[in-house]
Amino acid sequence: MLVAELRGVTKRYGLVEALRGIDLSIAPGELLALLGPNGAGKTTAVRILLGLAAPTSGEATVFGHHPASRAARLRRGAVLQVARVPETLKVREHIELFSCYYPKPLPIAETIAAAGLGGIENRLFGDLSGGQKQRVLFALAICGNPDLLFLDEPTVGLDVESRRALWARIRGFVARGGSVLLTTHYLDEADALAQRVAVIDRGRIAAEGTPAEIKAQTRTSGLEDAFLAIMKENGQAPEEVLQ
């Protein structure tokens, strides 16, 4: 049984077609990376699977349920791109609140440890560094002991050390049997973490497969070169892609 699925999904915002017929599925225990330049439709696909946006046509399911249903929400967690999080709450208070939304959350101490927040759990969110803030968002995503995680560009703006540490935590989640949909435009991130990569460009899936398959398809050695080759085939200038 599939963990999450998009079937023939299109999404139009006014005149803009953000998604033009996308098929995507995530299997149990799999980390799927959704790669693509800015504005390709990655975040729209995630928002549809989170029930925050409705597809214009096509169908989206999470564990066989409607993405906005309570049954779907109880089994997933998400790190979204959020500009501001309430700053006058302590780390522990944020985690305690989100944990109580779920029937069988992880023990608070376990969430704190799994997200690497030991020692700063009594600090106010507003007093944390960028990397620590991102770890709190990760903690809120995993505190309900979900089977599926959505990570929408979770390492943007983090330094190398924080990025690697978050990678380790994501791997830990997958090792315990969880599934992940990760969107990123860091190709090394997809290469390091993903079992499967889907390259999305202007609302369509341009390529899909294991990182090795994608490199082989495009006869390139690195995922970055493969990505550029795919974009070029689709008629985009490399400078545009790299921006």
Add this chain to the structure above:
Amino acid sequence: MNRVYWMEAKTELLKMARLKQYSIATVAFPLMFYCFFGLLMGSSYTQGSISLSRYALATYGAFGVMGAALYAFGAGVAVERGMGWLEVKRASPMPPAAYFVAKVVVALTFGALVVTLLFALGAIFGGVRMPLGQWLLMWSALVAGAIPFGAIGLAIGSFAGPNSAPGIVNMIYLPMGFLGGLWLPIELLPKVLQHLAPWLPSYHFGQIALAILHAPTQGSVWMHVEALAGFGLLFAGVAWIGQSHDREKVYG
């Protein structure tokens, strides 16, 4: 399920109490105004048959509750909606109503705090004496006012942008307080402004509190209750439209 509502309300209270621009401003401003107009200037002045220290207890109580509700909803919801935090909550299994119930609890709690402190000032320094039943009735009427003004705040918060919302609330709160007769007795305002007042929910709120004090009021108290309830329902409807506009992105 009840635990979720309790936790949401408790967390929201902690969050807002620590947010000094909210907690200090909503409590300190009405108290300060009352000290100036109600206590310092009001000890010798009377409005109708009652002292200004008593009169101003009703109007600044109304002013304080209005502020607590407008800022908790207006600014709070707009910022969380515009900055993506509400989406994080909506993607989680939080029951959607819990978010709004928590904000109501905050508005009621801070409203109750302002009114209680004002009453203490009035009783201790303003020499205001009333039968207990009258104190309680006025306290309840003032605190309950947080609900219609919460609806007005929510309507603002559902449409305003995160950066403009606090300014919009200021632009509505302060003039509405003044023009509704909550700063100075309405009878002291120019006639033109007095005719404008019945179009403001703040005016009706002030008149209800004044009626409980047996201060001179305009029209019957039930007319004011109906008007205030009408404003509350109207803006609850506007807020509903704004919120379902957000939800439409989901189900539309």
